[in-house]
Amino acid sequence: MVFIYVTKVCFVDYFYYKLCCAIKHFYRLCPYIIFLLFVSEQVAFHAHLSLDIHGTTAGQTIVFDQVDTNLGGGYSGTTGVFTAPVAGTYVFSLTFFMYYPSSSYVSVGELYIMQNNVQSIRVWLELGNNIRGTASGTAVLSLNKGDHVYVQVGTARMYIGGDRVSFFSGFLLG
Numbered sequence: 001m002v003f004i005y006v007t008k009v010c011f012v013d014y015f016y017y018k019l020c021c022a023i024k025h026f027y028r029l030c031p032y033i034i035f036l037l038f039v040s041e042q043v044a045f046h047a048h049l050s051l052d053i054h055g056t057t058a059g060q061t062i063v064f065d066q067v068d069t070n071l072g073g074g075y076s077g078t079t080g081v082f083t084a085p086v087a088g089t090y091v092f093s094l095t096f097f098m099y100y101p102s103s104s105y106v107s108v109g110e111l112y113i114m115q116n117n118v119q120s121i122r123v124w125l126e127l128g129n130n131i132r133g134t135a136s137g138t139a140v141l142s143l144n145k146g147d148h149v150y151v152q153v154g155t156a157r158m159y160i161g162g163d164r165v166s167f168f169s170g171f172l173l174g
Helices: 011-039
Strands: 044-048 065-071 088-099 107-116 117-125 131-144 150-154 167-172
Touching: 088 107, 088 117, 088 150, 107 131, 117 131
Parallel strands: none
Antiparallel strands: 044 065, 044 167, 088 131, 088 167, 107 117, 107 150
């Protein structure tokens, strides 16, 4: 007696097999895909002044030349300008330390966070009887790709402290 065994491969079974293989392959690649989707969108920077600025001029852009963090490559430590690599809502923070070492400098100082040549916020400091002080400000800005954000001097003859006591930072909200 001879038995003949016939195997019928159904299209549905074949499709299911291929789908399972694809899903298995996807799960192996999943961490890399997530990395590419989310890490490429991370934008953050933090920069500080390396040296004191002895006497400012009104309208001068402050260049925070020591860049500690620059995810997304948007901040230039050469020009002091942040250029938004992607559109979105950003948070910017500015802190500056001001001296009043002599009467050749002013005892009241102000810096602006500028967005595309328009003042967003003003950070103001009056020293009064003190010879030094710190002021901070935060701005939440909606930026388009390519928009510029930077810090501009509002008061001439300011003496701004360097060595990590004056800094500018920003990041893209998730």
